[in-house]
Amino acid sequence: MRRVAITGMGVMCAIGRSMAELQASLRESRAGIGPISLVSREGLQAKVAAEIRDYVATDHFDERRLVLLDRTSQFALLAADQALADSGLALDKIDRSRVMTVLGTGTGCATAIDDNFHATYKMGGRPHPLCVPKLMINAPVSQVTMAHGLTGPSFMVSTACASASHAIGVAFQMIRAGLADVAVTGGCDATLSWGQLRAWDGLRVMAPDTCRPFSRDRLGMVLGEGAGVVVLEAMDLAQRRGADIKAELLGFAMNSDAGHLVNPSVGGCADVVSACLRDAGLNSEDVDYVNAHGTGTQVNDIAETAALRQAFGAHADRLMVSSTKSMHGHTIGAGGAIELCATIASARGGFIPPTINFSEPDPQCDLDYVPNVARDARMTTALSTSFAFGGHNAALAVGLGWS
Amino acid sequence: MKSPYDAEIIGIISSRVKIDPTEFTREMTLDSAGLDSIDIIETVFELEDRFKIAIPFNANAQDKEKLRTAGDVIDLVTQLIVEADALVPAPSQA
Known part of the structure; x- marks a missing residue:
């Protein structure tokens, strides 16, 4: 099996529109959650979100192109541009049929769906003539292939909050297996439409003020957006071209709870972590840090803590665990990718990213959550976990000794 | 104390788990009646729609304790209806 290097990263989220900005925000515990400004707060129970503030689409794309680009596709394109530039790959000098593109999304193009169907059902108008290719769930990945002429395999993965981790994991497996040399992969979601926010309100799991993962006074999740x-590059090729290797993707696992549609299972989460360690050839003691799913709901944070204890045994007491969702919010289908980028950015900065808004320990959440401030510490091996609605679980293992 | 909305509230709760409304008592917990977390979210939603009220309920807060028994639901919903009635003209049917 070929080894797989991570040679480029790009991000768009509430605390970073570039990897440098993301790294600075994580180091400084910058809060990305604030009052919703994108849509009316009228009728919303949860009036906060982690928005990419002051984002102006026309600063990045011309108006004609925007006709086909939902906010989700825009973020995917911008993050992919950054990642490809960061990789240093000369796309015009390589066989682009060996470059695959796979992205995850939970909702897809939420704003385009809302706007067009509101116009149709409610206002007696018609959907925009190009709304189908704009709002189709695979639009973001298709746009990325077209922007860079990437003619290898491309597809979209949709497994709610595990989408991005599944996308990265499948791309990793395909490079390992020799089916592609390079993968442009991650996730994207911009779900902050008024209709989506109202829909999430109905689940009664949204925090009214902010996201406090693992803290006793946590009141639920806060939606974010981004990409x-x-x-990813076959290690042999990356080394041959002298690429700046940011990390090595060591292992991946996915499984299904096959239990409850919205409640996580400790067994399923623990098993996927153990399977990821086996896939990566790691022992529990090798892992320094876990970027947790950490949504800030009562149910998730307790189950996830128990799952990490089950998977890591005695080593759980020495493990550093944090939820960066406390800063960039829950970006749904982009989550696993933003969190992997956050993990690598922190490792390269020589610190562990914190769980902010942590005010009070919970006896049922008894791990080291790196509360409130980044910790100067070296991480050599880390895991990023995602546990989705629908019972889809994922874990990615990265080797960080490359910085 | 019986509220004029008792029967309808119990009807909404019991329909979720297909239990005869006459078998419900105020003391019966939603849990023992077989309502899971999803049933409770749907019940809250239906009660809000029916009575045009907003029930403060976040599954992550102690709100769950406020809605432990059928009596808890009746009392909270009745209180919210009364408060809403104080603001708008009385509903045509009780």
């Missing part, structure tokens, strides 16, 4: 994209 994260990484460039």
Whole structure:
């Protein structure tokens, strides 16, 4: 099996529109959650979100092109541009049929769906003539292939909050297996439409003020938006061209709870972590840090803590665990990718990213959550976990000794 | 104390788990009646729609304790209806 390097990263989220900005935000515990400004707060129970503030689409794309680009596709394109530039790959000098593109999304193009169907059902108008190719769930990945002429395999993965991790994991497996040399992969979601926010309100799991993962006074999750994209490359090729290797993707696992539609299972989460360690050839003691799913709901944070204890045994007490969702919010289908980027950015900065808004320990959440401030520490091996609605679980293992 | 909305509230709760409304008591917990977390979210939603009220309920807060028994639901919903009635003209049917 071929080894797989991460040679490029790009991000668009509430605390970073570039990897440098993301790294600075993580180091400084910058809060990306604030009052919703994208849509009316009228009728919303949860009036906060982690928005990419002051984002102006026409600063990045011309108006004609925007006709086909939902906010989700825009973020995917911008993160992919960054990641490819960061990789240093000369796309015009390589066989682009060996470059695959796979992205995850939970909702897809939420704003385009809302706007067009509101116009149709409610206002008696018609959907925009190009709304189908704009709002189709595979639009973001298709746009990335067209922007860079990437003619290898491309597809979209949709497994709610595990989408990005599944996308990266499948791309990793395909490079390992020799089916592609390079992958542009990650996730994207911009779900902050008024209709989506109202829909999430109905689940009664949204925090009214902010996201406090693993803290006793946590009141639920806060939605975010954005995209994260990484460039994966066969290690032999990356080394041969003298690429700046940011990390090595060591292992991946996925499984299904096959239990409850929205509640996580400790067994399923623990098993996927153990399977990821086996896939990576790691022992529990090798892992320094876990970027947790850490949504800030009562149910997730307790189950995830128990799952990490089950998977890591005695080593759980020495493990550093944090939820960066406390800063960039829950970006749904982009989550696993943004969180992998956050993990690598922190490792390269020589620190562990914190769980902010942590005010009070919970007896049922008894791990080291790196509360409130980044910790100067070296991480050599880390895991990023995603546990989705629908019972889809994923874990990615990265080797960080490359910085 | 019986509220004029008792029967309808119990009807909404019991329909979720297909239990005869006459078998419900105020003391019966939603859990023992077989309502899971999803049933409770749907019940809250239906009660809000029916009575045009907003029930403060976040599954992550102690709100779950406020809605432990059928009596808890009746009392909270009745209180919210009364508060809403104080603001708008009384509903045509009780």
